[in-house]
Amino acid sequence: xxxxxxLSERPVLRWVFAVAAFVIAFAIRYELDAQLPVGFPYxxxxxxxIITAFFAGIRPGIVVALAGGIASWYFFIPPLxxxxxxxxxxxxxxxxxxxxxxxxxxxxxxxLALQRxxxxxxxxxxxxxxxxxxxxxxxxxxxxxxxxxxxLLNAQSRGTTNPEATAVLLQASARxxxxxxxxxxxxxxxxxxxxxxxxxxxxxxxxxEASGIEGVRYEIDVETVELSADMAVPIGLIATELISNSIxxxxxxxxxxxxxxxxxxxxxxxxxxxxxxxxxxxxxxxxWPEGFSPAAxxxxxxxxxxxxxxxxxxxLDIANSGxxxxxxxxxxxxxxxxxxxxx
Numbered sequence: 001x002x003x004x005x006x007l008s009e010r011p012v013l014r015w016v017f018a019v020a021a022f023v024i025a026f027a028i029r030y031e032l033d034a035q036l037p038v039g040f041p042y043x044x045x046x047x048x049x050i051i052t053a054f055f056a057g058i059r060p061g062i063v064v065a066l067a068g069g070i071a072s073w074y075f076f077i078p079p080l081x082x083x084x085x086x087x088x089x090x091x092x093x094x095x096x097x098x099x100x101x102x103x104x105x106x107x108x109x110x111x112l113a114l115q116r117x118x119x120x121x122x123x124x125x126x127x128x129x130x131x132x133x134x135x136x137x138x139x140x141x142x143x144x145x146x147x148x149x150x151x152l153l154n155a156q157s158r159g160t161t162n163p164e165a166t167a168v169l170l171q172a173s174a175r176x177x178x179x180x181x182x183x184x185x186x187x188x189x190x191x192x193x194x195x196x197x198x199x200x201x202x203x204x205x206x207x208x209e210a211s212g213i214e215g216v217r218y219e220i221d222v223e224t225v226e227l228s229a230d231m232a233v234p235i236g237l238i239a240t241e242l243i244s245n246s247i248x249x250x251x252x253x254x255x256x257x258x259x260x261x262x263x264x265x266x267x268x269x270x271x272x273x274x275x276x277x278x279x280x281x282x283x284x285x286x287x288w289p290e291g292f293s294p295a296a297x298x299x300x301x302x303x304x305x306x307x308x309x310x311x312x313x314x315x316l317d318i319a320n321s322g323x324x325x326x327x328x329x330x331x332x333x334x335x336x337x338x339x340x341x342x343x
Contacts, residue, residue, distance in 0.1 A: 018060035021048040022067050029076065041076035042068065042096050049100050053107045061107070065100040069093065146180035171301065174210065174240065179233055193226040199236065200261055204243055211247050215256035223264040225277060231332050234308040235279065241301040242281040242326050250283030250324055258284045266329055279328040287320035294318060 025048035029041075036043065045068030053061025074081060077089045150173045157169035181199075197220075204218035227235060243259060251257030259281070266276040294302045294316055309316045314330030 014056040014060050017056045018052050018064050021052045021056075022064050022071075024048070025064075025068060026071055029072075033076065041072040041092060042099075045069075045072060045096075046099065046103070050103050050107065053104050058104060058108050058111075061104050065104065069096050069100070072096065144180075146176050150174075150177040150180060168300070170210070171244070174207070174244075175237060175304075179237075193228060194232040196225045196227055196232065196235065196263060197222045199232075200239060200263060203236070203239060204259060204261065207240065207243050207247060211244075213247055213251075216247065216251060217256065217258045218261075219258065220261045220263075222262065225263055225332070227332055231312060231330075234312050235328075235330070238305050238308050238328060239279060239281065241305045242328075245301060246281060246283040246285070246324065250285035252285060274331050276329065276331050279330070280325065282321070282323060282325040284323040287324045288318050292318065 022045075025044040029044040032043070045065075048068060049061055049065045052064045073089065073093060074083060077092055079086070153169050153173035153176065157166045157173065160166050160169065200220050200222055204220070208216055208218060239261065243261065246257075246259045250259065260283070262278070262280045262282075264278060266278040294306050297303065297306075306316065309328060309330075312330050314328050317327045317329075319325045319327070
């Protein structure tokens with residue numbers, strides 16, 4: 001197709017190609033004349049016509065067909081070296097005209113079909129580009145609007161004197177900011193997946209910086225887990241609430257602490273490729289109070305965690321093991337690939 005395109009863009013080269021094809025076809029037929037039995041006057045001209053019509057165009061192909069027919073009539077159809085018409089020569093010429101006409105017509109229709117396909121592909125590519133541009137613009141505006149709302153809530157928190165109201169506004173600002181960040185990372189419509197590893201690696205330090213608490217070590221150990229936007233947002237919010245809870249309650253006053261976040265497979269995939277995953281947040285603080293139940297908690301953050309867990313069809317478990325341990329089990333379709341440890 002590249003060779004045909006270059007010839008079609010160079011008219012002189014098309015006719016040079018046609019002349020060369022005729023000369024080569026004639027030379028081959030002339031050299032084989034003594035070895036061929038009677039009845040093959042057009043043997044080398046058929047491929048010359050087809051090749052010329054395909055690569056140089058229909059008009060050069062027709063010219064090669066006419067030249068080949070005339071040359072065969074004069075040199076290779078008895079009576080030789082004359083244009084005398086006999087019953088045999090008329091039949092041979094009619095056969096030749098029929099075959100080359102069918103060949104050229106088929107090539108012409110094929111080229112028309114290819115041109116239509118090319119036009120349709122260009123139109124589809126143009127529409128896809130416009131769709132991607134509109135999609136990215138929409139994503140960009142949504143993330144910007146969410147960022148503005150988050151900033152407004154943050155500014156409002158600084159203007160309140162009630163500590164509880166300030167805490168609520170800051171939490172709301174952080175949650176909306178999280179959704180804005182995820183939305184911004186999903187600008188590419190061709191890749192509607194978010195790798196949770198880098199996100200979780202940055203989430204802890206961001207929350208620790210926002211809290212103003214120092215001396216808490218943050219560790220993560222995650223596999224490469226790509227989640228869709230529908231799954232990444234609730235998982236990100238759950239992780240935010242659990243890490244925030246550990247920052248607030250998971251350390252002994254006056255001492256440092258450690259928060260550890262892990263994310264990875266929970267056994268082999270099943271159900272046609274679905275992958276059971278486990279998100280675990282642990283700290284080395286005093287642990288969960290005896291008899292504590294997330295479902296019965298009146299804390300807004302824990303109620304959000306429970307609600308989002310139900311939304312994604314997951315299971316939430318809490319335990320004490322050298323501190324508070326919260327485990328979320330859920331299922332996601334994308335298959336994670338194991339990578340190195342993040343820190």
